[in-house]
Amino acid sequence: MTNVNQVNAQKYSLAAQQLSKTVAVKIRYLQTLAQAVENKNDRLVYQLIDGQRYSEKVMQSKHSTADTKNESLVDDISDTISQYLSGNLLAYLHETYPFFYFEQVKKGLFQFYFGNWWDRKLFGSLDVLRVSFEFDKAEYEKLRRAFALDAENKRLNTDKIASLSDQADQLQALIDSQGQRDTEKEKVRLQLKKNAQEKVMPWEAAKLRDAKQQLVEHLSELTEQDEKAQTAYRLIKENEDQVLALSKEDTLIGYEKQSIIAKFGSFENFEARNKTLYRDYIADLIATKGRVNINE
Amino acid sequence: MSKDYRQPTEIFEPQKSQRQLRTIEDAATLSTSGRLITYNDQLKDSLKHGKIFTELFDSLIETNDPSELLSAAQKLVSYHLDTSFITFPQQYSRSDFYLIFLNRLLALHDKERVILQSSDRFHELYHEFPGINTLGYFIFQLETTAQKGAYYTEKNTGETLFYLSFDKHVLRFNSRALTELLLVKYTDDVTKETLRGFEEYLLDIGKFLKEDFGFDVDFTLLDPSNSAVYQVADSNLPRTILDKLFVETAQGGRILERGVNGEAVLKLDDDIVVKLFSQNVNEGASNGWSIKVSDPLHKESWFDVLLEYSFLRTWYLNNLESLEIKSDSLYFN
Structure with missing residues (x-):
């Protein structure tokens, strides 16, 4: 009996010990996090909340020092952590990406616009915890293509605008040639009338029928063009609006390109910098002793 | 004549x-x-x-x-x-008295730029402005209603540049006529300096009437003050008009920026800033779209900017139906 009791007591105290230890580890994790926040040591916060990313990107080591179980302790307060970390991160991004203008959507969540010009585009959102941009795919692709088109000396919408302008010219020509068509129609009608009155030898009847058929076809062709001309004004106006929208987009992208070139020299450099953003930022935190904070 | x-x-x-x-x-x-x-x-x-x-x-x-x-x-x-x-049998007309008054007033301030001429043939006085005298001349056209005022009128085109009433102590400029005459008709034949000089002359009239006699003056697009708000005709300015400005500004080598309150901001030379904004005053009542021009010296008006920057002038004139700066509708329609 006593043995059993003793065994049970031992087991019990072992379990208690283990639990205390486990809880203590968790407490230590949270305490370290709290301390890091108190010391404004953002670098350490980043390391604590995502050890795997930290070791992969910063230490560039394959062996993860991730403590995922403890990290999950703060999963439900990621917005609060994000809000805290955004302070220094946004200051850093303001210097490194001066053309991105950030706007808080809700706690810990930020989206950004490209540029401060008229009707600038919403270009993506910021993942504060991962220190990375999530670009709007469509806009990013347009920018990438615009850079690629540099080689051809073209802007993104050059071809579309050219084809719209051609259409507009054709429509205008259709409007301008109304008088000419009217004369032409009159001529065809007269000819038809003349043919109808003409008396021909039976063996020539087929030829006459053919001629008549041709004239009728020509007339309907002209009438068709008249109808098109009537809608041409509206189409030209629509066409103008489209060209304006495309020119506006080209102008916007032009400014975006200029901004990137001014800061990074090329689109490739820009993309490369985006890839190393996490590492660069942590390095900057170390170099500047946590930016705002000097008591690391 | x-x-x-x-x-x-x-x-x-x-x-x-x-x-x-x-x-x-x-x-x-x-x-x-x-x-x-x-x-x-x-x-x-x-x-x-x-x-x-x-x-x-x-x-x-x-x-x-x-x-x-x-x-x-x-x-x-x-x-x-x-x-x-x-x-x-020999009399000067009322228009003549207005003309004489203006010359005398300006002379008292040493600012007499306009020349008072007398036509013996037509027995009338008229104003001639050096530099634009081959294109036209100015007289006063008396108001036909009982309001007792007169319109300063360019005789060849009939454009009425301003309305003046001694009794009501009122001076009102007419943005449409100023635009039509100075920014459209005269742009090819008259130098910018002359047009600026003419503008100064008009501003002087307003200034002295205001300072000496307390006249109520509406300069419309000539107003150089930074606090001047130029209201445009179309209170629901189509978005495309601003888009056009954006594109044309880029072609002019500048940027149409977006201000903190969503207004369109255009920075020009010499720290001149043009802003376009829709005034949504409380209770959701919209005052429509307006333009503001500011510069450190309080010297530049919307008119000056239009005169100086051809891409803005082109944009303004192409969309005049929407953009025309409002004048006092009591005197001009």
Whole structure:
């Protein structure tokens, strides 16, 4: 009996010990996090909340020092952590990406616009915890293509605008040639009338029928063009609006390109910098002793 | 050129008419000597009336006191020199008095840039501005309603640049005519310096009327003050018009920026900033779209900017239907 009791007591105290230890580890994790926040040591916060990313990107080591179980302790307060970390991160991004203008959507969540010009585009959102941009795919692709088109000396919408302008010219020509068509129609009608009155030898009847058929076809062709001309004004106006929208987009992208070139020299450099953003930022935190904070 | 704008001589006046009526009624009952005395009295009155006119005229052309000048001009523009007893065949018109007044006022401030010419052929005075004198000349066109004012009018085009009323102490510029004349008609033939000079001349008129006599002046698009808000005609300015400005600004090598409150901001040379914004004042009542021009010296107006920057002028004129700066609708339609 006593043995059993003793065994049970031992087991019990072992379990208690283990639990205390486990809880203590968790407490230590949270305490370290709290301390890091108190010391404004953002670098350490980043390391604590995502050890795997930290070791992969910063230490560039394959062996993860991730403590995922403890990290999950703060999963439900990621917005609060994000809000805290955004302070220094946004200051850093303001210097490194001066053309991105950030706007808080809700706690810990930020989206950004490209540029401060008229009707600038919403270009993506910021993942504060991962220190990375999530670009709007469509806009990013347009920018990438615009850079690629540099080689051809073209802007993104050059071809579309050219084809719209051609259409507009054709429509205008259709409007301008109304008088000419009217004369032409009159001529065809007269000819038809003349043919109808003409008396021909039976063996020539087929030829006459053919001629008549041709004239009728020509007339309907002209009438068709008249109808098109009537809608041409509206189409030209629509066409103008489209060209304006495309020119506006080209102008916007032009400014975006200029901004990137001014800061990074090329689109490739820009993309490369985006890839190393996490590492660069942590390095900057170390170099500047946590930016705002000097008591690391 | 004709005398269209000269008011026909009026001999009918409310106070006088009473007495004239009485004279006619009484005439029948009067003795011959009575008639002679009455006739002589009327002549004396008429002469006195003419004398007063010459005194006012003296004042108009000679006084160095601005308030005397205004008072003389104000009286002269409604003075009926002729009576039923004496008429004066050689007279200046009311338009002429307005013109003389402006030259005298500007001269008192050493700012007389406009030349007062007299046409012997058409018996009228007119304003000629050096540099644009081959294109037209200016006179006053009297208001046809009972409001007692006059429109400063370019004679060839009929454009009325401003409305002036001594009685109401009001000066109103007409943005449409200013745009039409100075930014459209004259742009090819008149130098920018001359147009600037003409603008200064107009501004001086407003300035002195305001400072010397407390006139209520609406400069519209000429107003150089940074606090001036130029309201555009279309309160629901189509988005495409701003898009056009955005594209044309880029072609002009500049950027149309977005301000903190969503307004469109255009930075020009010499720290001149143009802002376009929709005023959504509380209670959701929209005052529509407006333009503001600011510069460190409070010197530049929307007009100056349009004159200086051809891409803005092109944009403004191409979309004038929506963008035209409002003038006082009481005087201009």
